[in-house]
Amino acid sequence: MANRSKKVVLSARIDPFLKSGMDALSAFTNQKIVKLLETLIENGLNDRVVKNPFSDSPENKDLPLMRLLKAVWSEDEILYQLRLGVLSRLGVKCTSEDVSVITAEVLDNERFKGECDLFDGVTGLSKEAGSIRFKYMVDIGRVRDEWKSLNTYSMFSRNNRPLAISYDQFLIVVGIQRDYSKVVI
Structure with missing residues (x-):
């Protein structure tokens, strides 16, 4: 499992006017844009x-x-x-x-x-x-x-509506589970 305490990359496309505003705010406050973005996001989470x-x-x-x-x-x-x-x-x-x-x-x-x-x-x-x-x-x-299988099951369920099968049935269908005695169909 990766260390999640380090910084992560955030990539976004924004309006040029907003980018210009960030540059101006950065110069005005003498802070780097990255620090300003962190502060704005944190303020947004605190305000919500x-x-x-x-x-x-x-x-x-x-x-x-x-x-x-x-x-x-x-x-x-x-x-x-x-x-x-x-x-x-x-x-x-x-x-x-x-x-x-x-x-x-x-x-x-x-x-x-x-x-x-x-x-x-x-x-x-x-x-x-x-x-x-x-x-x-x-x-x-x-x-x-089973995290990877759970993610695959969730995507499968979302992409194949209205078909509804249980996770256990899904594991049998994709050939992951072979112990059929524990599955109720």
């Missing part, structure tokens, strides 16, 4: 308020997106994606359809039940924001082993 999935309290119904993402962040890409998938299930859409499908499969399929709590180490955002109310227990080793 989402439904707080961890609190039933009317006083704590909203939460800055940045605070939520920091609370569930993990350098482990698979763990982080699953956490985002859980947040989407709780009403905060912050991941792709594919990750939502994968998360649903991992949480609902018996083959992925295990001893790892997806939110272990995320004991709560704070007293004000609330804490995670449910345990999401998975076999994270099996999820890691």
Whole structure:
């Protein structure tokens, strides 16, 4: 697994006027454009308020997106994606359809039940924001082993609507799973 604590490359096409504005702001503030972009993105994430999935309290119904993402962040890409998938299930859409499908499969399929709590180490955002109310227990080793197959299954499901087959059926169809006794068709 790659180290996710280092900087990543972001490539985007923007309007020339905005690029000129970034150059002017860079000169005005004596900051590099990269630092300005990081600041603007961080400000945008702080300004965006989402439904707080961890609190039933009317006083704590909203939460800055940045605070939520920091609370569930993990350098482990698979763990982080699953956490985002859980947040989407709780009403905060912050991941792709594919990750939502994968998360649903991992949480609902018996083959992925295990001893790892997806939110272990995320004991709560704070007293004000609330804490995670449910345990999401998975076999994270099996999820890691099957992550590529789960991604392929999600893409297959999306590209072949309205056909609906289970993940276990999919594994048989593509020849990955050969133990047919564990599959209910």
